Amino acid sequence: MRTRFGVLAALLTCVIGTVCAGERVLHVYTWSDYFDSEVLVQFERENNCRVAVDYFESNEAMYAKLKAGGGGYDVITPSSYMSSVMDGQDMLLPLDHSLIPNLDNMDKNWLRMTEDPSMRYSVPYTRTVTGVGYNSDRVKPEDLGSWDIFANPAYARRMTMLNDMRETIGAALKYLGYSLNTTNEAELAAAGEVLQGWKRHLAKFDVDEAKMGLGSGEFHVIHGYNGDVALIMEEVPEIDFFIPKEGSSVASDDFVIAAGTPAADLAHAFINHLLDPEVARITMESIRYFMPNPKAVAELDPELRENNAFNVDDSVLEKCEVIRDLGEDNAKYIRIWDLVKADE
Numbered sequence: 001m002r003t004r005f006g007v008l009a010a011l012l013t014c015v016i017g018t019v020c021a022g023e024r025v026l027h028v029y030t031w032s033d034y035f036d037s038e039v040l041v042q043f044e045r046e047n048n049c050r051v052a053v054d055y056f057e058s059n060e061a062m063y064a065k066l067k068a069g070g071g072g073y074d075v076i077t078p079s080s081y082m083s084s085v086m087d088g089q090d091m092l093l094p095l096d097h098s099l100i101p102n103l104d105n106m107d108k109n110w111l112r113m114t115e116d117p118s119m120r121y122s123v124p125y126t127r128t129v130t131g132v133g134y135n136s137d138r139v140k141p142e143d144l145g146s147w148d149i150f151a152n153p154a155y156a157r158r159m160t161m162l163n164d165m166r167e168t169i170g171a172a173l174k175y176l177g178y179s180l181n182t183t184n185e186a187e188l189a190a191a192g193e194v195l196q197g198w199k200r201h202l203a204k205f206d207v208d209e210a211k212m213g214l215g216s217g218e219f220h221v222i223h224g225y226n227g228d229v230a231l232i233m234e235e236v237p238e239i240d241f242f243i244p245k246e247g248s249s250v251a252s253d254d255f256v257i258a259a260g261t262p263a264a265d266l267a268h269a270f271i272n273h274l275l276d277p278e279v280a281r282i283t284m285e286s287i288r289y290f291m292p293n294p295k296a297v298a299e300l301d302p303e304l305r306e307n308n309a310f311n312v313d314d315s316v317l318e319k320c321e322v323i324r325d326l327g328e329d330n331a332k333y334i335r336i337w338d339l340v341k342a343d344e
Ligand code: N2P
Pocket: 031, 032, 033, 034, 079, 128, 225, 227, 228, 251, 253
């Protein structure tokens, strides 16, 4: 059985844990629904170990937990801008490419999207595109297509936006026609104003409960990641997805290995496992995020290729930007986000 929700995946991991007690453990810290459970079980079997998976909802939440001393994680999957921040703070192990022979399967064009084109400390895992998931039984077709759906009172309290500083300020910046990497104070202030307006109509800022709420019918419009919505679309036929015409964010989520890990060998083996073409095909079909693995893409289920949430059109991607590491200027985003989140 392939699990669909993080909670189920966590339960499954516990069961596996009991069976394999006493063996080595690889601690993975990642987004919900980001691995196929059979792929993990295969890795455990082949490496005589247990994979313990823990979940974060945003790059910033993950980073804050690690900085507060939490963790003990070996492999983490940040977006590229956050991998760069972590590398800058010596939080990552330099990778040994000789332990990852499946790097040969990687589409090297992809590396343009990342902050680490030589893969010194990170290896791309998936491409994620952020957009809007909606319930077509509840939303009128003429209301679709733009970020301004979040200003529409017809859907008040039935909408959510991501509890994610860069994504959500980024959405408002794109709506205004600005770069989602701007460091211009006036543009950022304007985005903050837009978000204050949208916030009045939102049920909440959230990530994982929001996507479950879209599936259950609680929410009618959510700001969310393409693969997450694609998974819901598979189970609930009235759910659909669009990327706003003003453009959005596209991310390369990477594998990185934590500095100081006692399991560097297993961590490299894990990354190598996920880059195997057959493992990558199973992973894509399960988690519904595109991977830079041409051999795996060639074998994909044709139905999945036609899914507009999974296989985002190049003309749409051209309007999307990669979130970049802004260094000290990140503080400007924190100031705006704190204002938006105040009195939530
Ligand atoms: C996976 C969501 C990951 C997307 N559930 C973040 N880039």
